[in-house]
Amino acid sequence: GAGVSQSPRYKVAKRGQDVALRCDPISGHVSLFWYQQALGQGPEFLTYFQNEAQLDKSGLPSDRFFAERPEGSVSTLKIQRTQQEDSAVYLCASSLFHSEQFFGPGTRLTVL
Amino acid sequence: QQPVQSPQAVILREGEDAVINCSSSKALYSVHWYRQKHGEAPVFLMILLKGGEQKGHEKISASFNEKKQQSSLYLTASQLSYSGTYFCGTEIGSGGSNYKLTFGKGTLLTVNP
Numbered sequence: 001g002a003g004v005s006q007s008p009r010y011k012v013a014k015r016g017q018d019v020a021l022r023c024d025p026i027s028g029h030v031s032l033f034w035y036q037q038a039l040g041q042g043p044e045f046l047t048y049f050q051n052e053a054q055l056d057k058s059g060l061p062s063d064r065f066f067a068e069r070p071e072g073s074v075s076t077l078k079i080q081r082t083q084q085e086d087s088a089v090y091l092c093a094s095s096l097f098h099s100e101q102f103f104g105p106g107t108r109l110t111v112l
Numbered sequence: 113q114q115p116v117q118s119p120q121a122v123i124l125r126e127g128e129d130a131v132i133n134c135s136s137s138k139a140l141y142s143v144h145w146y147r148q149k150h151g152e153a154p155v156f157l158m159i160l161l162k163g164g165e166q167k168g169h170e171k172i173s174a175s176f177n178e179k180k181q182q183s184s185l186y187l188t189a190s191q192l193s194y195s196g197t198y199f200c201g202t203e204i205g206s207g208g209s210n211y212k213l214t215f216g217k218g219t220l221l222t223v224n225p
Contacts (some may be wrong), residue, residue: 004153020137029116033211033213040217041217041218042114042201042216043154044215048212055211058212058213059212091153091154099155099159100144101213103146103154103155104153106151106153
């Protein structure tokens with residue numbers, strides 16, 4: 001079956017631009033997670049959804065970061081006024097309730 | 113709060129064994145192990161829940177020592193396909209909420225012919 005998909009795979013933005021990153025989870029997966037992975041580091045938790053409810057957004061680095069999952073399936077991570085320190089790979093993962101997380105291929109964001 | 117993985121890197125010849133360790137200063141509910149190849153998504157290997165269980169399939173197994181808040185991943189008779197970066201992700205607390213995994217910095221495993 002289809003896995004988690006993310007788009008775009010690569011995004012180059014000029015400093016100050018807004019970007020939107022999309023995640024299509026595995027069908028039927030209740031839980032959806034966003035992680036940020038810097039070069040040479042492990043994924044770092046950003047936010048968590050259970051269906052359409054955002055239950056934890058404690059990992060979002062600033063109020064420039066915003067995530068939504070309005071219908072409980074597709075999710076979008078939006079970054080406003082991008083800064084160079086936002087450059088990273090953004091990973092999305094989904095899971096059935098209380099089970100392993102399946103990761104997407106990620107979006108590599110480069111802010112110039 | 114970030115778990116500590118050791119070693120940071122290991123180089124093996126095909127057929128050799130390796131152990132990767134993951135330790136936490138916090139009480140853990142579960143430990144998740146993933147392998148990530150360069151430029152690809154992390155791939156799930158296994159979950160270990162508190163209770164000190166050991167899991168495995170084929171030549172990859174893992175253990176979880178609840179008292180020491182440590183987990184170890186065992187790779188036996190390594191294959192070239194085992195190369196990649198191994199991450200442990202830890203879930204703290206006493207109940208399973210299955211979110212907010214905190215990942216270690218990873219262990220880079222290279223298997224040479």
